[in-house]
Amino acid sequence: MNPEAVLDAALDLLDGGALTMRALATRVGLTPGALYTYFPDRTAIVAALVERLLAEADLGLLENGEGTASARITAFSLNLRETLMRHPAAVPAILGAAFNGPVALRVGESLLGLLPDPRASYAVIAYVLGSIALEAAETSAPLTPEPERIAQRRAAFQVDPETFPRTHAAADAIAGYISTDQFRWGLDHLLTALLADTADRL
Amino acid sequence: MNPEAVLDAALDLLDGGALTMRALATRVGLTPGALYTYFPDRTAIVAALVERLLAEADLGLLENGEGTASARITAFSLNLRETLMRHPAAVPAILGAAFNGPVALRVGESLLGLLPDPRASYAVIAYVLGSIALEAAETSAPLTPEPERIAQRRAAFQVDPETFPRTHAAADAIAGYISTDQFRWGLDHLLTALLADTADRL
DNA sequence: ACCTGAACACCGTTCAAGT
């Protein structure tokens, strides 16, 4: 047995929504107590899992990608979203880690080089992680393809037209909220503002 | 005994980081089983708590506030942040609720009236909740005043200048990341982009 | 309707003892 194999099983269980030390031990063919040979406690396992997932994102898109700063940040953000949304159950843990592990440091370092103001880096991170968190919260079921999810949400979305007229009228757009297009549209606007020379000293 | 009193105690325990049915029962002078007279299960208690906290935010700032759309959204966002950060431990639950309870619907309805595109509403929500989530994740301890928190973070923040030169150089700014100024700066930029006529059909 | 007491089926973690 080795730590990596434990993490493999732990990710599986987390995706299934039932990561317990006992289930994990059974999965890897050990007794619960034996897990403490590899990790000091359950939180350490979750932390290692978070770091492993973040490491799956393609940092190259940010660090040595082609194109403008905006294009590279967008490409990486989309890649990060895709990577993390393969494991929605892990997203709360990623937010909870406050984004200050080794991978997060590299992301921050790159963003500092691509944006004119340190505050812009943080704004991008807040938007990207906020979007992913909202999306993960909505994704209880594994994850059906995006068009299906939008259609289901549209069908389920019913509000009183009297009290929420605008919400009712915009129901189609709202059903599409959690989508790649929505994610990208907001990020485009944010980056436009952050990269505009005139806005630097707002 | 009544549901509201149960929620009062539940919020106290959640803030303390130990909301269990047993502790809650003890706190209100009941047996654990008796709690199920008031709420069907633990998740219902957390859900009710989330809704109560959201209801504490001043919706008037958004719905019948003064000034421009930008000013009203900013005022409400700052108020929401302040409200939620009084209970950092509840923030993950708020994100987990996918922001679709009754209060969230009212917020969404107002935003739709203040912004030119439904997608802009969602972008604002993603940024605001993302910022609050990152802030809450960092706030383990109750909450010391903001200047102290920044100073502590600055003192604790040490990275290798060789591998993370920009991060090292921007350490002061980074220590100030989680602050009202930072929150507002990013929101200002985002709103500027979302409200710019030329950006509407990007 | 509201509550108790007791149980059921779980948890994470520790630790002496073995190899």
Added chain:
DNA sequence: ACCTGAACACCGTTCAAGT
């Protein structure tokens, strides 16, 4: 070092029985 078996101190939830 690695693992077992057993325990400790918890969980959320259910339910017969009482008022």
